[in-house]
Amino acid sequence: CGVFGVIGVADAASFLALGLHALQHRGQEAAGMVTHDAEAGFCSARRMGYVRDNFTSRKVLDTLPGTLGIGHVRYSTSGHKGQTAIRDVQPFFGEFSMGGAAVAHNGNLTNAATLRRELIERGSIFQSSSDTECIIHLMARSMGRSIPDRMEEALRKCEGAFSIVAMTRTKLIGCRDALGVRPLVLGRLGDGWVLSSETCALDIVGAEFVREIEPGEMVVITGQGVESNFPFKNRSSRFCLFEHVYFSRPDSILGGRSVYETRRQIGVELAREAPVEADLVCPVPDSGTPAAIGFSHESGIPYGMGIIRNQYMGRTFIEPSEQIRNMGVRLKLNVNRALIRGKRVILVDDSVVRGTTSRKIKEMILDAGAAEVHFRIASPPTAWPCFYGVDTPEREKLLASHMSEEEMRRHLDVDSLKFITLDGLYRAVGVAEGRDPQKPQYCDACFSGDYPVVPADMIEKGFQL
Ligand code: 5GP
Ligand code: SF4
Ligand code: MG
Structure with missing residues (x-):
């Protein structure tokens, strides 16, 4: 909100x-x-x-x-x-x-x-x-x-x-x-x-x-x-790390840092942590755009708009029913075929939650004649639900709650899939030494399961930490 x-x-x-x-x-x-x-x-x-x-x-x-x-x-x-x-x-x-x-x-x-x-x-x-x-x-x-x-x-x-x-x-x-x-x-x-x-x-x-x-x-x-x-x-x-990754607008300043610059830096870190040979870096718009720019800059692989977003749609995850969300992907995103054809494509997105968006996008990119599809994700695997004001589905619906990175790669059926590490993400938000496991500088519970406030209501309902 x-x-x-x-x-x-x-x-x-x-x-x-x-x-x-x-x-x-x-x-x-x-x-x-x-x-x-x-x-x-x-x-x-x-x-x-x-x-x-x-x-x-x-x-x-x-x-x-x-x-x-x-x-x-x-x-x-x-x-x-x-x-x-x-x-x-x-x-x-x-x-x-x-x-x-x-x-x-x-x-x-x-x-x-x-x-x-x-x-x-x-x-x-x-x-x-x-x-x-x-x-x-x-x-x-x-x-x-x-x-x-x-x-x-x-x-x-x-x-x-x-x-x-x-x-x-x-x-x-x-x-x-x-x-x-x-x-x-x-x-x-x-x-x-x-x-x-x-x-x-x-x-x-x-x-x-x-x-x-x-x-x-x-x-x-x-x-x-x-x-x-x-x-x-x-x-x-314990500020929300996901505000930096996705939730806030890129032209906002959080904790004295430009959100855009942080997201670009996430792309730089990703290119260092998980390089891959390819012809084109494409953002999944709009949330993946600054990270894709950073990835392209650091890797030297050209940046291009391989996916075009219809500006008149809302954010997918803010339309809460599953059916609408599934429709949403195609209403919202289309492939720029002329650019994609024959290329090895790196797709940069902010997060994989249920995996439905990524799967559809991969299909669209392959239909358009891409030679290879590589996913690079600007956050660590989302394995835990948020109880502090970001709408994530129950734990079982989160792909990363029950799949390893390799299992997710096979599930999405792509040539490679890499997530930024938690330390890489901390570096991108300006914590040079990375995450302090004793006293984490941010809330990162949706990635780590380390909840800074015990989610009492949920535990009463049977949620297990
Ligand atoms: P997926 O299809 O993996 O569930 O959705 C991933 C993409 O949609 C990401 O690019 C993210 O921007 C957005 N997204 C969809 N659903 C959610 C959600 O419930 N929570 C969050 N944090 N992001 C979501
Ligand atoms: Fe943000 Fe923490 Fe919620 Fe993740 S669990 S979205 S880091 S508040
Ligand atoms: Mg997105």
Whole structure:
């Protein structure tokens, strides 16, 4: 998901629309906004589908007056996956004794099922199937005197990943879990302030990047400025490595590093680790493109667009039903036959999850007359599901959970298949010494099975670490 908030600007809703549009790659199922205006009070709109289809007309934006607002773009990783109901669309809103508050959340709470059960037993009435709603009910139960105090208390009971943007009548609040698994940045916009999942959304509204919200930090922003607190103990950064590989936009800056440059460097590392003689390096667009550029540069093998993407399709994995995803490959990608014919082709992709995309692409490339097909993958084998806000299928559906590299090569029926090593990936994100197995610098659980937060709900359901 993507979160965005502004304070101290005229027509906050227009800025929210722009910001959320720039974060659309983080969630395409639905979008929502809440604003506050002295006369109109809290106003909200929640819609299924793209930001550009729902939040660009004045007719809608005029219903969202105010100089303060937050917004959210959703894809389902909790609740009823893949069948977003409008009641699951954020931001969520609650009325407390000291006034209203709205909350938008990116990430996934790993103890939400337990929290929900306890809350329901004590009388909470849930409106949605989302883990995020627990935060509102925990806030309602808190005795805290202010909304930020209540939020702090609520979030101390939450486990897992949360980058949160919230608001009261007068305050914009930002918070990251103690490990900082998901991103959140602060920007300056004239006299106002912006919170955003990624820096690419600061660019679109013309805001200046100030800094990242730190792991375990809570900021409360008012007309007086930014107040910072560190309410959670045991802070140490375990940022999501997969944000660098795939999830974030290449024009964003994460941890002071250009995502594009990191991805290009992954390609360089891959070319060093797994060279192969060939005639052409092709990205699987768009996610494989920077790595393919790096691979081509390092290997000296020419780069070419052997696969053309239809720009009007969404990301494959964000359309959650399996059937749609299978169709998606062909609707989305086509082979550039004239370029491929007779060539030994290296295909560079970001990840192999179920293997369905790679298989289809291989068939398309061979049909077009390629002499050989070699896959080079910009992440290590995805062998474990993510419980922190990226939608991966159950463990059994992950190809790498039950196949070795050679078995996957045979399954995909390609001439060679190589994944970047975990150390190679760490080097590409700027950790020269590679991964520290005692104290990994990032979350890499989907590759290593080393989960920085115990996924309590899943273990209760029988998941084995
Ligand atoms: P596959 O067909 O192997 O499941 O999908 C691999 C490709 O689709 C990758 O290029 C990746 O961009 C995207 N992808 C598809 N499904 C998922 C998913 O569930 N999680 C992630 N992380 N990426 C996916
Ligand atoms: Fe990111 Fe993978 Fe960790 Fe999930 S498990 S937060 S996708 S690195
Ligand atoms: Mg891809």
